[in-house]
Amino acid sequence: MTASRPLALVTGASAGIGYALAQQAARHGHDVIITGASGRVHDSATRLAADTGVQVTAVQSDLRTAEGVDQVWNAVTATGRPLAIAMLNAGVSLGGAAFVDTDLADELDEINLNVVSQVRLAKPIARHMIANRAGRILFTSSLSATTPTPFETVYGPTRAFVYSFAQGLRQELLGTGVTVTALLPGATATEFHARAGMGGTRFGDNSWKNDPQVVAVKGFAGLMAGRDHVIGGDRATWRAAIRQRILPERIKAAQFAKASRPRCSQ
Template structure:
């Protein structure tokens, strides 16, 4: 489990000062892609990148994306907004074509789109669980294939994959969601090791419970975790962007409490963590 004290991991193209190759003050602004950019952590990732001098391609499936795009333009970032349903293969490919259509190399990509679903596995509609897999896992792999092939061919680039501290524990009453994040954690670290000598880095972002629409959309308002105090998405995003641009392999992002929870999880048996998760995520546990 990583925290702020983890050493920076860099490849040949990485910069220890958190910059991206080609992003100098006299050159053109670098371009970054952010998925799931209309709300929460994704919105804050886009804002953080804009504040650091990036132009943006932002993607989400809802109307709020245009509002975010307007905010980014007001911050001085040339912004392309692409409304896509990334659960569909052809929509992932259409997003990549929109990136290519900018005519500019992609310096950074935050693969952040995701969804959760709370409740007992035997009671949840299988199509809802499939949506979690299609968006969190399948679309990330498919989009990463496009992004990383392009970056590796140029010998530079930074990728951030939004995992979660949920990746480290069995997700009682969030079985498929936690499993999807475990996949992303393993995927990001494996692929990042493969690309490390190419000048391309992959960072796993591991937030804890964060103040977004996630728990409401996952039907978890009546759970202890859903009703609890949560981390600031702007703080999570800022830490994630800094880790990505520095080439770190992973970052547990958020408050001191989240980092302590993640550290504690490294020494507990899975069975204990599964029972702890049940107390936090069981429907009605907020009462």
């Protein structure tokens, strides 16, 4: 009975924007596979299933590794069902310090999750959807894709990669029945900046940021409409997106540093 519902996959959906995207998929009648790095993904799946009445499957895996990516894709293929929607959302940042003071191993981990895992997962997903002549792929990038991100120096480039990758893949898949959309949220009130070690920065204050529900509603609507990209957030986020198209990189870098620089080093 449940197999009559289309199937959606959302990575990094134990919390934050990913959980809100999974809620959108469920509320629009999809069974959902949600993934997360820690054991709490199981509790999140139980809560989402209870709230929405759809079938929710949890996969706990570390997407920084090839094995973790395989675990996720194996969970999809084990259903024997076509994947209607894939939302590749898991991502982290590393901030709270200058590049020269951070640990290179942490930055390489960040690249493995934010960039490499997206490419690894996109390959079987795109092939599977093309074979089915139907599917929708959402990549969570960031407004940080459009600005240098000092004091999160590696993060912005990882999001720029995903934005550009999504647009290239979208062009290749035109006419196949598969759409690709990039979601560019502005700063959003999740655990993200605290986990990035940015508690002592303006980004550490969640009070002024976008509601993850608002971001997810816009992202999901844009995905279903087959849009190339969606700015995730309120009017201020929209204005920032427009400004960032116009301003030179050095000006944007200086502005970004005002919010990302640890207060003790100002």
